Amino acid sequence: MKDQILIAIDSGKSNTKAIASYKGNKYSIKFRTKMLQVEKNRFGAEIQPGSYLVDFNDRAILLGDMVDEANSDYSLSKTSLIHQISIYTAISQLLKKANTPSDVVIRLALNLPITSFKDQLQKEKFKQLMENNNQTVYLLVNGQAYSFFVEDVTLAFEGMGEVYAKPEKYKHNNSIIIDIGSLNCTYCQFIGLQPQIDSMIVSDYGINRIKGVLRNIINERYGVSVSSRDAELALRSGYFSNGGHIFEDSKVIIEELKLEHLKLIINNALSRGITFNMSDTIFVGGGSLTLRRYIKQEFPHAIIPDNPVYSNCYSFLKILEIKYA
Template sequence: MNRFISVDCGKADTKTSVLLTLGNSIARSSFPTRVIEKPDKSCLESVNGTGETGFIVEYDGRVFAVGDIANSDDSFTSNQNSKNDITHKIATLVAISRSVNNDDAVKVVIGCPIELYSNTTNREKYLNSILPSGRIDITVNGISKHFTIIKKLVLPESLGILYSNRGLFEDKLVGIIDIGGLNVNAAIIDNLRLVSNSCFTEKLGRRAIENEIRQYANDTYESSFSTTEINAFIRQGYITDNFDQARENTSRQFIDKSLGNHVVNIVRACSKHGWNLRNMNLVFIGGGSILLKDKIMSAFPNATVVENAAYANSDGFLINLCFTERMLTEG
């Protein structure tokens, strides 16, 4: 069977969008972009064949722990600010393998940084380093998969929303602000065309918020809180304290202020890079925009925080791939 798959392998999470044959709907999934080679025994014992976000992977004679079973402090990349490495290759192949059956023929689209995409040679080199052509043999949580990549495509990151919602951009000047796990990537679009020299990247993703809240929680309670706990506190808007209501209320104020200040920092970054935020339309995507939606809308009442914001890129890439294939078939 032919499969159409999009993989948005970010520095924090790997998102996958897959075209379902029934109803032309999209299935979505994600897992943390963490990879450790030669995992220890605790990793090997922590997963089974039904793992959804943690995987033991065998590929090309090497063994990796991938996803939430890979400790973020131990997981590696060849360059922490680069995506051209084994981490993103393995994460991408795992994402594909979870969405296919044996002997499937796969058409895949991935993203790459805008500055890399602008150079044809560099983007092709990136594509080939992440996605091999031809047959892929990979074992994930003890289940062997083999499939064949018959078409591969690379598109610029943060611009997936252009393909899925053209109406937001036609005849308009629009700033796209993609709030990811580690970074904020931003670009200005003029009537569906990228404005040269408008793009920038700043380390203002949701991890900065998590780190600030973690520091506050650890200092307040003289303890060490897990990422799971910190994310739960942020979602609910306060640090649960069953014995001290005043301290819980103080945490509510701190988290609210932290979220507001983070939006202010993003605004300052835009201004630093010469953006005129007063007089342009704004579209926010990325998982961080969900977390910050209330603060974003308070600062910019006319802004758009897109639906399924965490999957805006992978969904858009998939739509582009399907449209391209349909046009090629019809032509």
């Protein structure tokens, strides 16, 4: 009987996160979901950690930190080349970390936005793309060749958090999961382990909205042109600087924007019938780290898991463990 490896991937608009389980060991990887097509066989820069030069279907593609923020994907769909390449690259690197044999059977779970998850046609298109239309996947990653076959992909909806990863913790409670990503914010209510379909909502209140507002404020207040990368760094650092000079009032502006954004997320939930009554509130996704201070301020009893970026992956992996036990 062939070995099998379980791989759970949450490929978001900001980061691709993945966890694998193989022979009792866990492996993980995370890199930026940014893509730039480069000239095949001519790209000469040294590949830095967190970046990958991928040769797939006769295309040379650079992924990760070396790619500028302007090359991020802001479309709502996951049925795209950038997500296909990111997912295949994550698989290749997890196979490498786990040192699997060439004939290992890959059991794969992938994320889909709730809007796509509810649409059977969109689900099938995404599934066919990620299964490479039932063809073996061949690619080079940083000069190393990989080949593998992906079949029977398990699709899971975004916004489940760690509910299925820790069923004993959640099965007797009502929960509201708020998954704050870079592009979207997803809401889902659970009664025990059962998601409530009518509560599965997607909004455009991802963290990128803060960056857009911040760029406009900096431009108007300081008369400085700001790139997507500048806004990303300013939000991450908590201040804006130009020519080495830190604008002290920018620290206050950024903190105010964070609080205002959290209030937008909550008010949107309330407007859609989510009352926050009689339920635990759990914030997951990378945005929950950005807004952690104000989540704790506005929701003192809210739960933010230890590693909220991987929360969906943990649940995806548990689903695979049960399915292929």
